[in-house]
Amino acid sequence: MRNYLLKRLAQTIPVLFGISILVFSMLHLAPGDPADLLLGPDATPEAVEDLREDMGLNRPLIVQYGAWAGRIVQGDFGRSVVLNRAVLPEVMKRFKNTLILTAGALAFAVVFGIGIGILAAKFHQTVFDSAAMLVALAGISMPTFFTGIAAILIFAMGFQVLPSSGMYPARGGDFFDLMRHLLMPAVTLGAVSAAILARITRSAMLEVIQQDFIRTARAKGVSEDKVVWIHALRNASITIVTVLGMQIGYLLGGSVITEAVFSWPGLGQMMVRAIQARDYPTVQGGVLIIAMSFVFINLAVDLIYAWLDPRIRYS
Amino acid sequence: MKIWNSGAGALLATAAFFGAAAPALADETIVIGLQAEPVTFDPTQISDLNTSRVVHRIYEGLVGLKYGTYDLEPRLAESWEISEDGLVYTFKLREGVKFHDGTDFNAEAVKYSFERQTDENHPAHGSLTYRGAPSYLGPVDTIEAVDDLTLKITLKQPSGPFLARLAGMTVKIVSPAALKAHGDDVGQFPAGTGPYMLEEWEPGIRATLTVNPDYYGTAPEIEKLIYVPILEPVARLSALTTGEIDLTIDVPFDSLTELEENPDIELQQGASAHVWFVALNTQLSDPPFDNVLVRQAMNYAVDKEGIVNDILQGTATVSSGPLSAGYGDLQNKDVRKYDYDPEKAKEFLAEAGYPDGFGGCEFMVPESGSGMQAPIEMGTYIQANLSAVGIDCQIKTMEWGAYLTAYRESPMMAQMSWNPPIGDPDIVLNNLLNSSNFPPGWNAGSYKNERVDELVSTAQRLSDPDERRELYLEAQALIAEDAPWIFVDHGNQIIAHTTKLKNFLVSPNFDLVVEGASYED
Numbered sequence: 042m043r044n045y046l047l048k049r050l051a052q053t054i055p056v057l058f059g060i061s062i063l064v065f066s067m068l069h070l071a072p073g074d075p076a077d078l079l080l081g082p083d084a085t086p087e088a089v090e091d092l093r094e095d096m097g098l099n100r101p102l103i104v105q106y107g108a109w110a111g112r113i114v115q116g117d118f119g120r121s122v123v124l125n126r127a128v129l130p131e132v133m134k135r136f137k138n139t140l141i142l143t144a145g146a147l148a149f150a151v152v153f154g155i156g157i158g159i160l161a162a163k164f165h166q167t168v169f170d171s172a173a174m175l176v177a178l179a180g181i182s183m184p185t186f187f188t189g190i191a192a193i194l195i196f197a198m199g200f201q202v203l204p205s206s207g208m209y210p211a212r213g214g215d216f217f218d219l220m221r222h223l224l225m226p227a228v229t230l231g232a233v234s235a236a237i238l239a240r241i242t243r244s245a246m247l248e249v250i251q252q253d254f255i256r257t258a259r260a261k262g263v264s265e266d267k268v269v270w271i272h273a274l275r276n277a278s279i280t281i282v283t284v285l286g287m288q289i290g291y292l293l294g295g296s297v298i299t300e301a302v303f304s305w306p307g308l309g310q311m312m313v314r315a316i317q318a319r320d321y322p323t324v325q326g327g328v329l330i331i332a333m334s335f336v337f338i339n340l341a342v343d344l345i346y347a348w349l350d351p352r353i354r355y356s
Numbered sequence: 357m358k359i360w361n362s363g364a365g366a367l368l369a370t371a372a373f374f375g376a377a378a379p380a381l382a383d384e385t386i387v388i389g390l391q392a393e394p395v396t397f398d399p400t401q402i403s404d405l406n407t408s409r410v411v412h413r414i415y416e417g418l419v420g421l422k423y424g425t426y427d428l429e430p431r432l433a434e435s436w437e438i439s440e441d442g443l444v445y446t447f448k449l450r451e452g453v454k455f456h457d458g459t460d461f462n463a464e465a466v467k468y469s470f471e472r473q474t475d476e477n478h479p480a481h482g483s484l485t486y487r488g489a490p491s492y493l494g495p496v497d498t499i500e501a502v503d504d505l506t507l508k509i510t511l512k513q514p515s516g517p518f519l520a521r522l523a524g525m526t527v528k529i530v531s532p533a534a535l536k537a538h539g540d541d542v543g544q545f546p547a548g549t550g551p552y553m554l555e556e557w558e559p560g561i562r563a564t565l566t567v568n569p570d571y572y573g574t575a576p577e578i579e580k581l582i583y584v585p586i587l588e589p590v591a592r593l594s595a596l597t598t599g600e601i602d603l604t605i606d607v608p609f610d611s612l613t614e615l616e617e618n619p620d621i622e623l624q625q626g627a628s629a630h631v632w633f634v635a636l637n638t639q640l641s642d643p644p645f646d647n648v649l650v651r652q653a654m655n656y657a658v659d660k661e662g663i664v665n666d667i668l669q670g671t672a673t674v675s676s677g678p679l680s681a682g683y684g685d686l687q688n689k690d691v692r693k694y695d696y697d698p699e700k701a702k703e704f705l706a707e708a709g710y711p712d713g714f715g716g717c718e719f720m721v722p723e724s725g726s727g728m729q730a731p732i733e734m735g736t737y738i739q740a741n742l743s744a745v746g747i748d749c750q751i752k753t754m755e756w757g758a759y760l761t762a763y764r765e766s767p768m769m770a771q772m773s774w775n776p777p778i779g780d781p782d783i784v785l786n787n788l789l790n791s792s793n794f795p796p797g798w799n800a801g802s803y804k805n806e807r808v809d810e811l812v813s814t815a816q817r818l819s820d821p822d823e824r825r826e827l828y829l830e831a832q833a834l835i836a837e838d839a840p841w842i843f844v845d846h847g848n849q850i851i852a853h854t855t856k857l858k859n860f861l862v863s864p865n866f867d868l869v870v871e872g873a874s875y876e877d
Contacts, residue, residue, distance in 0.1 A: 073757030077764070079485070080403060086764075086796045088490045095485075124395050124559075125485055125543050135560065190590050198594040205594040208561060211387040211584045211601065304586045306393075306560025314392065319757055 045355035075319035119322035139307035145227030154235035158242025180236030189302035245277035286342035384579035389604035393585035396543035415528035415548030424861030426779025442514030455531035463501035520780035626862025633841035653704035655694035680846035691836035713746020720770035727773035803840035
């Protein structure tokens with residue numbers, strides 16, 4: 042187990058290295074110049090050239106990468122060009138907000154997605170099953186920005202029961218205010234995941250329910266609730282957890298649009314602005330943080346497998 | 357808002373959770389919804405409008421703008437004298453002014469603040485990433501603190517726009533003590549002399565300003581300003597109608613009617629110095645944009661009224677030159693105008709030798725961008741108008757960041773807009789149309805008219821406003837005749853606020869000046 046963990050951790054290094062090369066080259070090869078964007082229309086061409094020189098943008102790409110990667114290894118993510126502040130603390134501050142949003146979305150997706158999936162399997166081929174799967178299909182099909190804006194129009198502007206944007210009221214607020222502000226973005230972000238989880242849970246459960254050991258359990262007189270919630274769910278959970286792990290990654294990355302719609306001060310929103318301004322250090326730092334969390338989530342999912350199914354061994 | 361208390365039952369909690377979205381407005385505090393969060397509080401490092409809308413409250417320059425206008429008025433300088441030859445500016449500074457950090461404002465402070473930008477060996481020079489000094493302090497030769505309250509600035513050559521430039525953001529005066537104390541991080545610890553000071557800043561969430569108790573001028577009536585970023589226009593609108601915010605800018609065009617009918621909201625449209633145009637590459641013979649008749653034909657072919665009314669919903673005025681009505685008497689209103697007339701366009705094309713029009717023209721359009729209004733809709737409208745007279749253009753859209761770079765590489769035909777931060781025509785006529793600013797400068801169409809060059813360059817060296825005005829009027833007439841651009845529109849600023857906010861005036865430089873406003877509950 043320990044060896045396995047060490048091996049997996051060692052594997053993350055080349056992955057992160059590859060990601061860093063990919064992000065770096067994609068950004069630098071894309072058209073657009075940070076100096077142009079930063080200086081704005083009132084700058085002289087000489088000022089733009091000076092700034093390019095200062096930012097080291099005139100050096101060969103490989104030298105720029107080397108310098109950046111060398112500093113990253115030492116924990117120095119550089120300074121944001123736009124915010125004129127160290128990247129890492131700023132990225133972590135926003136990442137914390139993204140995690141709050143993701144956690145909210147995940148809670149919604151797990152409770153509603155898995156819950157509805159189980160019930161749909163239990164009441165297979167009933168009206169409930171069909172209705173649930175229809176709603177799930179709609180959930181998968183609706184893009185986040187549409188759901189988000191529709192939610193604002195209905196609940197914030199129409200019924201005026203929920204705030205339209207931000208994490209807290211403008212004048213400040215407590216945990217309770219945070220929850221009010223979280224509700225719409227979390228549901229918007231979690232809707233697609235909930236729908237996917239509902240469908241996956243249902244099919245995984247249906248598959249398990251048809252197996253011999255379930256028939257045996259029923260024959261032994263185990264109550265139907267126990268059969269569904271204990272025997273079947275535990276065995277279906279490998280599939281569910283795999284998909285769930287992937288969904289966490291999706292939620293972290295997918296928060297970009299939700300954060301923009303609801304002005305949620307997270308990493309996604311920060312990254313969009315950084316990309317628009319070609320703020321290379323911020324984008325690169327942000328992507329690395331997201332990539333790292335993705336890698337660790339996958340690792341965690343693999344470890345959970347063993348706990349769910351003791352037959353799985355790591356070597 | 358503290359509704360929750362430990363004794364409340366679940367029912368009460370639910371009621372509160374879904375209860376009224378708008379907390380009751382506290383006295384003398386207003387909440388302002390910006391399109392994006394402010395990024396820094398160092399005035400030298402700002403090139404975006406939303407940040408300047410906040411930072412203008414905190415810092416001041418030697419001169420300022422009169423409320424709601426582009427007219428200059430004394431600010432940190434009480435008065436000034438300009439020498440006969442236009443080279444020496446002597447400023448008499450205001451007495452008894454203190455920075456927010458408690459230190460004294462004086463001539464040395466101005467010198468320190470300016471030389472930070474102009475002198476590469478200055479101890480605080482390293483805290484600059486973006487150097488706006490060439491545009492603002494470029495003409496400066498020496499800066500001398502004659503005594504505590506007298507500052508003498510000597511220029512290398514006379515400069516007409518210099519005084520107006522001193523009202524700009526980059527040259528606002530920063531406390532030397534703050535620069536020494538905070539170094540590179542001065543952008544997080546602002547200390548200016550303005551009527552408001554920073555109380556709290558939570559990036560991405562809010563920036564709170566509070567009134568400066570030691571302000572030398574008239575104290576603002578509104579005690580606290582809270583700025584919140586709301587990126588999505590619909591959310592901004594929703595926040596305004598539910599009372600979460602009190603004031604906002606750039607509401608979506610299609611919701612204007614709805615807001616006009618709302619008794620709790622006042623909608624203000626104000627002229628600005630904005631200009632929106634399509635630059636034509638005047639050096640190009642295929643397509644024949646080097647032919648003035650062709651460029652004039654294109655101006656006749658485009659239905660600018662249609663664009664203003666149908667796409668922009670009346671939130672702009674039709675343009676007939678680079679300067680808008682926001683410039684007051686500096687705008688030449690008697691220039692040649694190109695009213696929509698496709699028949700005339702065809703006649704001009706025939707006269708130019710293209711009776712059937714021409715093709716092969718690539719029209720660059722950004723997907724979005726500061727001041728670009730509705731670039732894609734306007735681009736396709738123009739494309740259709742041109743096609744109707746036989747000019748076939750292919751639209752090429754680009755993301756704004758990539759677009760700005762491509763725009764400076766001699767495009768064939770490209771949209772652009774300009775939001776001048778100060779009210780001097782130089783920033784438009786010289787930057788965009790003087791042949792000394794050929795690409796990679798901002799004269800993207802490489803327009804060259806020797807007389808225009810001479811007029812604009814001479815005006816740049818004069819300091820007498822009346823003399824300068826004459827030259828600018830003549831230049832505008834020539835530019836209209838030459839039609840280096842398709843002149844399209846000047847956008848209005850659209851500001852929506854609660855009717856409880858009184859005496860708020862729209863400023864032509866896109867600022868949100870709340871110092872003169874009051875709040876009545």
